[in-house]
Amino acid sequence: MQAEGLFCERDDRILIKDLTFSLQAGEVMQIEGPNGSGKTTLLRVLCGLSDDFEGQIHWQGQLRRNVDSDFRRDTLYFGHLTGIKSSLTPRENLRWILQLKGISPAEAGLEAKIEAALKSVGLLSYEDVPVYSLSAGQKRRVALARLHVEPAHLWVLDEPFTAIDRKGVAELEGLIQNHAARGGSVLITTHHALDLPILRKLHLGLGKGTWQIQ
Numbered sequence: 001m002q003a004e005g006l007f008c009e010r011d012d013r014i015l016i017k018d019l020t021f022s023l024q025a026g027e028v029m030q031i032e033g034p035n036g037s038g039k040t041t042l043l044r045v046l047c048g049l050s051d052d053f054e055g056q057i058h059w060q061g062q063l064r065r066n067v068d069s070d071f072r073r074d075t076l077y078f079g080h081l082t083g084i085k086s087s088l089t090p091r092e093n094l095r096w097i098l099q100l101k102g103i104s105p106a107e108a109g110l111e112a113k114i115e116a117a118l119k120s121v122g123l124l125s126y127e128d129v130p131v132y133s134l135s136a137g138q139k140r141r142v143a144l145a146r147l148h149v150e151p152a153h154l155w156v157l158d159e160p161f162t163a164i165d166r167k168g169v170a171e172l173e174g175l176i177q178n179h180a181a182r183g184g185s186v187l188i189t190t191h192h193a194l195d196l197p198i199l200r201k202l203h204l205g206l207g208k209g210t211w212q213i214q
């Protein structure tokens with residue numbers, strides 16, 4: 001993904017000014033900055049969830065808006081609202097999310113994959129209870145199970161560690177590392193100090209749209 005000359009303001013406050021960067025296959029980029037500096041806004045802009053910006057975003061060498069359906073198919077967006085439905089069970093949620101990506105529930109091996117994903121996030125024996133009866137951390141874990149089953153080149157993770165216990169944090173770091181090692185790309189916002197080898201940082205300043213890449 002390449003972003004060129006991004007400019008973004010909200011409520012007359014400039015969040016991002018003249019931001020240019022690229023994210024290559026195998027790279028993890030952490031977007032950091034104080035509360036309200038524009039991290040979520042930037043992720044939403046990059047993913048096409050907000051059109052309120054200036055500048056250009058390219059995906060696989062093409063303007064992202066021209067290849068929007070390819071981009072969505074190849075992107076996993078994990079936001080503050082995780083897209084998990086409370087009335088469905090963890091198993092049903094994963095089936096539904098995969099269906100949205102065009103994967104048929106009848107696909108060979110899919111049920112075993114879903115089961116393995118739920119086991120990996122510590123939800124074995126909770127597969128068939130409605131999500132509304134799970135704890136806050138377990139609900140986030142249902143959403144994190146997507147990372148095990150949903151095929152996507154680009155992971156966009158907005159504060160994925162919220163409500164996750166220490167073991168879960170280490171597991172998620174491992175997942176991110178493996179994804180990058182397989183050639184995937186990751187954009188992540190977190191206030192947590194990440195322990196990952198392939199890590200660039202984009203720091204957003206608070207006010208006037210300043211930024212810095214390390």
Ligand SMILES: Nc1ncnc2c1ncn2[C@@H]1O[C@H](COP(=O)(O)OP(=O)(O)OP(=O)(O)O)[C@@H](O)[C@H]1O
Nearest residue numbers: 010011013015033034035036037038039040041042
């Ligand atoms: N749709 C919107 N309309 C008006 N203001 C908005 C909108 N979206 C975001 N903002 C404002 O833009 C600023 C940046 O918000 P954003 O959620 O991107 O920050 P953040 O860096 O992710 O913050 P945090 O670390 O607290 O999650 C905030 O002051 C917010 O109120």
